[in-house]
Amino acid sequence: MGKPQTIDEYVEGFAGPGREVLEQVRALALEAVPAASEAIKWGHPAWVHPSGTILFMVSGHAKHANVVFTPSTREAFDADLTGFATGKGSVKLPYGRPVPGELLRRMIAFRVREHEDDGVLWM
DSSP states (O other): OOSOSSHHHHHHTOOHHHHHHHHHHHHHHHHHOTTSEEEEETTEEEEEOTTSOEEEEEEEOSSEEEEEOOHHHHHHTGGGGTTSOBOSSEEEEETTSOOOHHHHHHHHHHHHHHHHHHOOOOO
16 A cells, blocks of 8 residues: 555554554544644645644654644643653654543644634644
């Protein structure tokens, strides 16, 4: 199978806990920002604002998934992210740990606001 063309194809490439986490993040994204469209960007699932700007992305790996926001979104939640490994704009979700749904919902809402109100684009 080649590179995934849809988020369904991307998720199908994972089994067990990896697939579960990706499915949970996807369901949460659809609930939190229903106006966003789903797309594959740089080989990974992304949720795109109606204006065309990427809001956030997710990527699956061997032992974790990364949810990637803008650095400003991730930084705004530093106090809430203790206990999670983070990167420039990313939050690492280890498989086998509960997905922090409420925290991700707040981060998604912040990201939508920073784009709509402040014009913050993707990285």
